[in-house]
Amino acid sequence: MILSNAEFKEEICTFLQKTGMAPTTFGAKAKNDPSFVARVMAGQAVKEDGKERVLDFIRRYEEEAKKDD
Numbered sequence: 001m002i003l004s005n006a007e008f009k010e011e012i013c014t015f016l017q018k019t020g021m022a023p024t025t026f027g028a029k030a031k032n033d034p035s036f037v038a039r040v041m042a043g044q045a046v047k048e049d050g051k052e053r054v055l056d057f058i059r060r061y062e063e064e065a066k067k068d069d
Helices: 005-019 023-031 036-041 048-068
Strands: none
Touching: 005 023, 005 036, 005 048, 023 036, 023 048
């Protein structure tokens, strides 16, 4: 799945709003980088493999949340 940087930002924002997770926590868990979200929101481009890693984290997190329901 190829997302533009704007679409990728939107995926992150939606996830953070749905979960209430702090951006620094998300960055630390998804990329081992607490500053990741701040840099992306400031316009830093993310390579496709980095986007896939983050999107995979989101998918896994959402799957685990469904199991807990």
